[in-house]
Amino acid sequence: MGETLKLPLIDLSSSDRISTSKLIRQACVESGFFYLINHGVEDELIKRVFDESKKFFSLPVEEKMKLERKGLTGYTPMYSETLDPTLKTGDLKESIYIGPLTGVDHVQNRWPSEEVLSLWRPTMESYYEKLISTAKRLITLIALALNLDENFFEDVGALRNPMGFIRLLHYPGEQIASNKEMYGASAHSDYGMVTLLATDGVRGLQICKEKDKHPQIWEDVPHVDKAFIVNIGDMMERWTNCLFRSTLHRVTLTTEERYSVALFLDPNDDCVVECLKSCCSENSPPSFLPIRSGDYLRTRFNLTYASEV
Numbered sequence: 495m496g497e498t499l500k501l502p503l504i505d506l507s508s509s510d511r512i513s514t515s516k517l518i519r520q521a522c523v524e525s526g527f528f529y530l531i532n533h534g535v536e537d538e539l540i541k542r543v544f545d546e547s548k549k550f551f552s553l554p555v556e557e558k559m560k561l562e563r564k565g566l567t568g569y570t571p572m573y574s575e576t577l578d579p580t581l582k583t584g585d586l587k588e589s590i591y592i593g594p595l596t597g598v599d600h601v602q603n604r605w606p607s608e609e610v611l612s613l614w615r616p617t618m619e620s621y622y623e624k625l626i627s628t629a630k631r632l633i634t635l636i637a638l639a640l641n642l643d644e645n646f647f648e649d650v651g652a653l654r655n656p657m658g659f660i661r662l663l664h665y666p667g668e669q670i671a672s673n674k675e676m677y678g679a680s681a682h683s684d685y686g687m688v689t690l691l692a693t694d695g696v697r698g699l700q701i702c703k704e705k706d707k708h709p710q711i712w713e714d715v716p717h718v719d720k721a722f723i724v725n726i727g728d729m730m731e732r733w734t735n736c737l738f739r740s741t742l743h744r745v746t747l748t749t750e751e752r753y754s755v756a757l758f759l760d761p762n763d764d765c766v767v768e769c770l771k772s773c774c775s776e777n778s779p780p781s782f783l784p785i786r787s788g789d790y791l792r793t794r795f796n797l798t799y800a801s802e803v
């Protein structure tokens with residue numbers, strides 16, 4: 495087991511937005527991870543999402559494979575993803591992705607039939623809408639944390655039909671927990687702007703703040719009741735020239751089954767992600783070239799799946 499981290503709690507409902515944004519800045523600079531509390535997403539909705547998730551993953555594999563991933567959405571069975579492309583064995587998790595509900599031609603969601611899971615679609619659609627609006631509220635505070643206008647990310651087009659993805663995850667329990675080279679989710683950083691993760695209380699998530707340090711030190715991120723675990727993604731790291739950190743994380747296998755639900759908020763495909771003026775200078779030039787968000791996302795997905803999306 496790794497060391498246990500104590501990450502800051504950020505209160506989304508606080509009326510003192512300036513102090514909140516300062517806390518966010520500190521967290522994003524130090525570890526790129528924090529907890530989000532008083533976020534306004536009802537417990538009852540989160541519970542329904544986890545209940546539906548358990549029902550879905552307990553379906554026979556043939557039923558789940560009817561929704562097999564095509565492009566950016568759908569079901570991915572165990573071993574089909576390798577978040578750390580240097581590993582030989584695929585990750586043990588199984589997952590299903592749900593993308594934008596409207597307005598994006600190339601993202602076609604795949605839903606279980608009503609006869610099989612009648613509440614799945616309405617539950618996931620409510621959760622999707624709620625999480626996107628929560629993430630957008632958080633992004634205004636992240637803009638303030640960067641000393642930008644709170645609408646900066648809206649104004650550069652990142653949040654116009656954003657590429658938001660919900661990913662429901664299921665990690666198997668004990669049977670394979672002894673094999674050290676296998677992970678529920680191997681080491682990776684997230685690709686987009688920000689991730690909001692709901693966890694079920696079973697441990698497993700770890701972060702490594704210094705990925706180039708050897709040996710790497712992995713620290714446990716415990717579940718906090720009613721809080722989302724938030725982390726910064728690679729495109730936010732690119733915008734901020736590495737001031738805000740997109741930190742390496744992974745999920746180890748334990749003897750218990752584990753469920754989690756992530757919302758990845760990625761910029762609109764056409765948004766160009768380029769170093770913020772306030773984050774570079776003559777002495778610290780941009781570390782990354784400007785890139786169209788859609789192109790970056792596809793490159794990263796293709797590396798994970800070893801197939802074109």
Ligand SMILES: O=C(O)CCC(=O)C(=O)O
Pocket residue numbers: 661663679684691693699743744745754755756
């Ligand atoms: O399940 C978790 O705790 C983390 C999942 C994760 O890092 C991911 O899906 O990108």
Ligand SMILES: [Fe+2]
Pocket residue numbers: 682683684743
């Ligand atoms: Fe992740």
